[in-house]
Amino acid sequence: MPSTMRPPPGQTPVTGGTAELLADADRDGAWMLLVNGTPQSHVDLGEPAHLEFEYVRRMGHVVDLAADPGTPLDVLHLGGGALTLPRYVAVTRPGSRQRVVEIDQVLTDLVREYLPLPRGARIRVRNDDARAGLAAQRDASADIIIADVFAGARTPAHLTSVEFLADAHRVLRPGGVYVSNIADGPPLRFARAQVATLHAVFGHVCLLAEPGTLRGRRFGNLVAVASDVELPLGPLTRRSAGDPMPARVVDGDDLDRFAGTARPVHDADAVPSPEPPPDVFSR
Numbered sequence: 001m002p003s004t005m006r007p008p009p010g011q012t013p014v015t016g017g018t019a020e021l022l023a024d025a026d027r028d029g030a031w032m033l034l035v036n037g038t039p040q041s042h043v044d045l046g047e048p049a050h051l052e053f054e055y056v057r058r059m060g061h062v063v064d065l066a067a068d069p070g071t072p073l074d075v076l077h078l079g080g081g082a083l084t085l086p087r088y089v090a091v092t093r094p095g096s097r098q099r100v101v102e103i104d105q106v107l108t109d110l111v112r113e114y115l116p117l118p119r120g121a122r123i124r125v126r127n128d129d130a131r132a133g134l135a136a137q138r139d140a141s142a143d144i145i146i147a148d149v150f151a152g153a154r155t156p157a158h159l160t161s162v163e164f165l166a167d168a169h170r171v172l173r174p175g176g177v178y179v180s181n182i183a184d185g186p187p188l189r190f191a192r193a194q195v196a197t198l199h200a201v202f203g204h205v206c207l208l209a210e211p212g213t214l215r216g217r218r219f220g221n222l223v224a225v226a227s228d229v230e231l232p233l234g235p236l237t238r239r240s241a242g243d244p245m246p247a248r249v250v251d252g253d254d255l256d257r258f259a260g261t262a263r264p265v266h267d268a269d270a271v272p273s274p275e276p277p278p279d280v281f282s283r
Helices: 054-064 084-092 105-114 130-135 164-172 189-199 233-243 251-258
Strands: 011-015 019-023 031-034 039-043 072-077 097-103 123-125 144-148 172-184 204-207 220-227 248-250
Touching: 011 105, 019 105, 031 105, 039 233, 054 084, 054 144, 054 172, 054 204, 054 220, 054 233, 072 130, 084 097, 084 123, 084 130, 084 251, 097 130, 105 123, 105 233, 144 164, 144 220, 164 172, 164 189, 172 189, 172 251, 189 204, 189 251, 204 251, 233 248, 248 251
Parallel strands: 072 097, 072 144, 097 123, 144 172
Antiparallel strands: 011 019, 019 031, 031 039, 172 220, 204 220, 204 248
């Protein structure tokens, strides 16, 4: 099994605080990245197609269904971390062109040094704020945009608005897919508002999440998927139901009921995602 050339350092200062790489005791050659003590990414150097975090696995399903198996895609990742999904795309869709926007250059350097990318991966990392990096992209230049951006454990407010999503829509090709990680807990006000915001920009939207999270019983990750074309709801439902931690796919009238009276978010009234409970990462 591949491993890093030498043991990574302990807690390391990065732009956003401190980062730490911890070996996965259950998978030889696998590592977890923590930022400010929060689990941020998981990478298996020997098997980059392995997605440990459940919400990342759900994002992987969306990538798998975005085109015929193995077809190269142009993918824009907002938020880099340990580059888990770029690695996944590189090995499942060889030849894909991938651009990553990650604000923390020191973190990116740490990841590149100790968690080398798959050979031949066409992954370019730009050191920038996610919204500024998005604004710099050409019109109709991406098949998929994946937004998984956190400052600490919260999504910054300026990445939650209609204006931000309108720019993502500009960068997507016709039929392209936008995917985002939404972290929220009871009573899910933030997630409901994000659904309303996505509906204001895209013609088709769905949510993938574990049932307890959807019912507002616990804090968790909801994966939002949006496009101007119909989404592959049947295959997404089957794949999500078959995961080790099964998830539901919510769309149509059910999604409208979930959003309820929530209104689209604009720059003027945008707020960050909620702070997770202190014990959420120790469960």
